[in-house]
Amino acid sequence: QVQLVQSGAEVKKPGASVKVSCKVSGYTLTELSIQWVRQAPGKGLEWVGGSDPEDDAPITAQRFQGRVTMTEETSTETAFMELGGLKSDDTAVYFCTTDVHYPVAFDIWGQGTMVIVSS
Amino acid sequence: EIVMTQSPATLSVSPGETATLSCRASQTVGTNLAWYQQRPGQVPRLLIYGASNRAPGVPARFSGSGSGTDFSLTVSNLQSEDLADYYCQQYNDWPPFTFGGGTKVEIK
Numbered sequence: 001q002v003q004l005v006q007s008g009a010e011v012k013k014p015g016a017s018v019k020v021s022c023k024v025s026g027y028t029l030t031e032l033s034i035q036w037v038r039q040a041p042g043k044g045l046e047w048v049g050g051s052d053p054e055d056d057a058p059i060t061a062q063r064f065q066g067r068v069t070m071t072e073e074t075s076t077e078t079a080f081m082e083l084g085g086l087k088s089d090d091t092a093v094y095f096c097t098t099d100v101h102y103p104v105a106f107d108i109w110g111q112g113t114m115v116i117v118s119s
Numbered sequence: 120e121i122v123m124t125q126s127p128a129t130l131s132v133s134p135g136e137t138a139t140l141s142c143r144a145s146q147t148v149g150t151n152l153a154w155y156q157q158r159p160g161q162v163p164r165l166l167i168y169g170a171s172n173r174a175p176g177v178p179a180r181f182s183g184s185g186s187g188t189d190f191s192l193t194v195s196n197l198q199s200e201d202l203a204d205y206y207c208q209q210y211n212d213w214p215p216f217t218f219g220g221g222t223k224v225e226i227k
Contacts, residue, residue, distance in 0.1 A: 037163075045157075047217065102169070104151070104213075105153040106165060109162045111162060
């Protein structure tokens with residue numbers, strides 16, 4: 001049974017960077033394409049970036065290009081998302097998610113990581 | 120980028136009645152569409168994939184339909200536990216994966 005367990009909440013100042021982790025269990029990271037989705041308070045879901053399900057190349061939403069870096073550490077089965085140049089409107093819950101049983105439909109989700117950007 | 124538009128933004132339905140949620144894509148996505156349920160304070164949950172296939176454990180009163188650009192999610196015999204936000208998402212053409220803005224289902 002696949003599980004994604006994320007790191008804890010973060011409070012950052014504007015301009016700083018945050019690195020969120022997503023530890024995989026039940027599968028190996030190389031078998032999965034991890035995506036990152038965020039949700040600002042009271043708002044909808046927004047895809048940030050991840051691994052292309054077809055070739056595992058990194059893919060990023062245009063609005064985050066140059067600010068987000070996604071990495072994977074296979075030795076610990078952990079995926080990371082680092083977002084730099086934080087602004088107050090980056091305050092959101094960040095989820096990692098993946099498609100295990102149904103191609104490209106995200107059926108497994110981490111519990112979410114709250115990132116607060118405040119001076 | 121494929122834009123997903125959901126309507127209505129809020130739907131108020133009495134228990135036992137039927138809720139019909141709509142999702143429209145700005146260009147065809149075939150049947151590469153998923154629906155998610157997000158109860159208050161919870162993580163999104165996959166309900167429907169391939170436009171009309173229920174994920175395991177999803178009650179039969181949830182049904183999805185449509186293809187191309189127009190889709191719907193129908194919740195029959197609405198229960199109090201169905202109070203949630205519902206999102207559609209296309210995975211026909213990426214990047215980016217795109218979600219609709221969501222429909223909030225309220226229980227009258």
